[in-house]
Amino acid sequence: MTPPPQDGRWVGTALARKEDRRLLTGRGRFTGDMTRAGLLHAAFVRSPFPAAAVRAIDTAVAARAPGVAAVFTAADLGDPYLLATLDRDEFVPTAMPLLGGGQARFAGEPVAVVLAGDAYLAEDAAELVAVDWAPSPAVASLDGAQAGDAPQVHQGTAGNCLVDLLMFDDERLGGIFADAAAVVGGEFASARVAAMPLEGRACLAEWDDRDDQLVLHVSTQVPHQVRSGVAQALGIPERTVRVIAPDVGGGFGLKCVVGREEVVVAAAALRLRRPVRWTEDRQENLAASFHGHEQRYRVRAAFDAGGRILGLDADIDCDIGAYSAYPFTCAVEPLMAASELPGIYKVPAYRARGRGIATHKAPTAPYRGVSRPQLVLVMERLMEKAARALRLDPLRVRRLNMIGPGEFPYTGVNGITYDEGSYAESLDLAERRAAEQGWPAERDRLRAGGLAAGIGYACFSERTAYGTPTMSQRRMRMTPGYDTASVRMDPTGEVIVTTGTCAHGQGHETTFAQIVADRLGVHPDQVRLRQGDTDLASYGWGTFASRSVVIGGGAAARAADQVAGQLRAAAAHLLEAGAADVELRGGAARIRGDARAAIPLPEIARVVHFQAHALPEAVRYGLEARASYDPPGTFSNACHAALVAIDPGTGQVRVLRYLVVEDCGVVINPLIVDGQVRGGVAQGIAAALFERICYDDGQPVSTTLMDYLVPTAAELCPVEVIHLETPSRFSESGAKGMGEGGMIGAPGCVLNAVNDALAGTGVSFDHIPVLPGEISAALAGGEAG
């Protein structure tokens, strides 16, 4: 057992994780590890065409194949679908059929499922399902989809536009741009990427006669939304479905939406009354799950001669693929981008239009960062461009425009109120640290040695812990935000916490225990978090958007405070003292100022449960409470800095040094916070330099890890993390969310460093990933760009 910290507070302690032991010894329980007697394996028949009508499906041969128990098509299941919708006129809802019945809208779309007693036999039989396809022309790019005569992915959607939101406008902008000392801008773009958790999607569904309930084990970030999706798609009450997320091997947003395959597996288990398991393979994962983050920004910004931004005008188009994902809809990327583009900069006049455009490609889900990596990239490139145009220092231009100390809370042109942060301090510290470590001299040395080398910065904040006050502005039919926790002490003094959040690598079993332990005066080893089970926890929204420690942890803190009150009241009675004089510390209830008057908490728990009659009515009957938390959201912030070197022959970029100064308010567990930052930076560097899902005329061609380049340790460098701590007033613990910041800052930071390295060439890049061929061409003669 870890000894208690000196000040007695577990929050802030670098406690090694509770989760680690089982995962290190191979005793974790991932969905694919589970088996059942009589288990059936699902294999999906998928469209080989990006766009095709399904004229007929003949399943007879497959159904007779060895080991096959059943084959289902859409018609067999009654044409069920998932429908995600916004209550906005500018939004076109698109039902996502569980199995494509009449039409396939992307290569990889499932049209039938085979269930067999062996996974290999299921795949064999899937090849025997005969589909009569009628392929038709596909649209596979934003330009293609928006052309006047483009085929429509969904009928009746001109230009394939599924959502078109003019979020802000300002009639002064015409004059502002006409009079500005400098107008900078251009087209900024990010390629489509895959979240690529090491564990793909997986589920196991089984019917439980005793509870009259379908139990669906699924690798998900959002168990309650999976339950709602299954219930809505299959037309059954939510009570009849129990969703359990066991250990989840990463999500990054891919698993915060409901996959149609999960619902098909549930439907098959319901129909056959047999357990059914599906384990996505990597090819399915890369080609046919959900992608993210394919966006194009056409932006102009006006600056005065001193470098102050005067106006910002943006048209943002997101290639959302074939369908709106449930429950977020395809508006999640354009809404986020258009509402939050100004970021930390004081933009006086703003216009933004965000659109979601359908293509014949896999649908998209809210990938880690959701539009913030792009909008930070755009703003940080604009600051650099303005500085260049006006011959100013780019960091000075940032300082001039960012929300400064003493200006918080600041309400921006976008109507968003930014709570206290350390925007200027983090930039100052990053610049100082880079100088102390000799980055500028190292850049000079690298350049003298024949390499191109550059230093880049990115400054940003990110709204985290979106509660319903904020989420409701999106007008989603299903609006996430709040969460609910319960805290219960058992008769031996052990504590059980339930939450609707659902960790998949973030270590909530540890951090939630630290939060609750402090409230109850117990050791974190005595606190057990139960999560990811819809029968155990109250309705909750799972883990995404950097929400869990603030919202779920806040709810747990509130519930724990109530239990602490119950403990103090019982102790006051037993110690014959006033409840206000009782404190909970070191596993006991103590009277302040009286070192001898103490009762161990297990003793109180024993009396409350086993000798209720010895207590007054008000403190009898359990040590248990339930609380909810629903904050508006709180802004974390950071400054990233990178030093890169480029081999002029190959154009290969090496990130040599990377520094993050971050402020997520009160740090619950520094080990875990640093881990989240570093992992996010790795994903951000990946997006900046390596990862790209490619299509060739609608055919996915990045379907293996030889084609989709996830960086290894050889492509990454150590990341130094420095913490500032500006507590949030919109958070029970003062903590701010921080699961995405690493990913949000890194693309813009790395791109700025690459452009700094190319500064002498006259070429600069505004898209990611920026690839070796483009860079070597730029270095060879400036013809690219």
Add this chain to the structure above:
Amino acid sequence: MTGTHRVRLRVNGAGHELMVEARRTLADMLRHDLGYTGTNVGCEHGICGACTVHLDGSPVRSCLVFGVQADGAEVRTVEALADGDKLSDLQQAFRDHHALQCGFCTPGFLMLAEAYFAERGLPPPAAPGAARAGAARSTPPAAAGPGGGAGQAGAGPEPSEAEIRELVASNLCRCTGYQPIVAAILATARARLAGGGG
């Protein structure tokens, strides 16, 4: 239909005999036929390394090996590393350095590192029972390099961070950015060289 074949092997010291199809991968045989689910499968095409196990002492991607190829072999999986509830020094270093988040890739990295340590003549300080049996047929330690000084005989010089980073580049992790994995393996190597264990 492909035929089935009799396979006899030892896994972490325990003997097994089973009939498998020729096409069945070692990963599927270990996980689904023999119940060693600690080995995870991340890509099924040999890139991610999550399924790394030791086959007669050498690290292999068990998704790229057929079960029948393990006939007569000694296989070692992540389940062999701890001594009951006591983590090995390497596992403890992973925990101390927060070298795992979701934990799905972790067994592969642990087995990768232990194979490297075996090659370098750096076995765990006090090998637990199951591991001893599993290591019975492992590759003999590599010849001692120059230098090395104190520490275990034949262990060679202390590995550099760059060497460990290159080793770690064999496998994929999506959560950590690799830095703590490199640190945990390096710390374990140093401790084993110094002879002090974890």
